[in-house]
């Protein structure tokens with residue numbers, strides 16, 4: 001997933017499609033909203049502040065953060081900001097921290113309205129986040145350690161006939177085509193009953209190989225066209241595709257997660273890959289690896305966008321990080337121990353990624369899904385689809401028991417993924433909560 005995350009589309013185009021009155025204000029900041037003939041003005045018109053937003057992003061309602069007044073101390077706030085959420089970006093341009101408050105600009109104008117967060121006194125008890133389940137669930141039977149948890153399983157990508165559009169497929173020699181969206185769905189369907197057997201309530205965010213969003217690439221072509229007027233027809237089509245599968249699709253899933261499913265935790269399932277080049281003549285690499293992503297490491301460009309700045313603050317204040325870290329740390333450790341996959345190592349100089357908790361398998365990145373889902377998100381990136389180690393296992397498909405692959409008796413890669421993730425969650429919650437034998 002996600003090496004092409006950031007499409008940069010001029011904001012104007014997005015607003016033009018989504019909110020015509022707003023664009024009018026943006027283009028003509030001194031013009032009243034109605035288009036009646038100008039009347040003599042006797043008092044200065046108020047300045048109109050239009051926030052700069054991500055593509056298809058919504059204008060934040062900053063008053064939502066009022067609920068977090070005096071819920072976090074200054075040192076806790078600065079620690080999360082500097083260590084996890086924005087270790088390499090100059091966030092001070094948008095957030096001013098005094099001894100008692102953090103003042104956040106709600107747009108990028110010099111005289112932007114601000115939101116002021118009052119810190120809790122140092123040493124005061126931190127309120128328990130509603131997502132802090134690991135240590136706050138009542139005792140559960142030893143065999144049902146996930147009792148009381150609602151877990152959403154999000155099979156990454158779409159797969160099926162959409163795999164070509166979303167560029168998550170390749171075909172090697174005479175083998176079956178590899179489609180990540182189909183593979184994650186197989187794992188999700190194997191995982192679901194296992195988590196239920198352990199006591200969890202579960203919901204699949206995607207149940208088949210169809211998009212969750214009602215939008216289609218064709219319906220996004222005019223947006224793509226207006227944003228890149230000089231683009232070739234081919235580049236416009238590709239841009240519309242990306243707006244469909246990367247942006248609209250994830251935003252639709254976030255709506256479903258936040259407003260309908262409302263889970264305690266989301267498991268985003270992916271298979272990783274190295275750059276494979278031509279999908280009809282892919283490069284197979286020698287290595288495989290694994291890592292888990294948490295939300296964090298916002299870049300300067302991301303913090304500049306009002307909706308992402310707002311989302312980052314909501315993550316910091318809502319207490320999702322602590323729970324996300326607790327579960328991810330434990331899940332990554334068990335998953336690595338059982339699968340023996342080595343840790344993936346990002347280049348330390350990358351500004352959009354940061355290592356977390358000195359666990360070599362844990363990294364923070366600001367992905368659309370782990371930012372928009374309003375709860376802890378465990379974003380799994382095991383295996384390398386185009387590796388000589390994993391490709392034969394993928395070709396073998398799903399099966400019971402073990403088969404001889406690469407000279408070793410091995411379970412199906414899909415079963416190994418689902419079984420190990422279920423075991424990792426079981427182990428985590430058995431340790432974290434009191435169990436009844």
Ligand SMILES: [Zn+2]
Nearest residue numbers: 001156270271
């Ligand atoms: Zn993926």
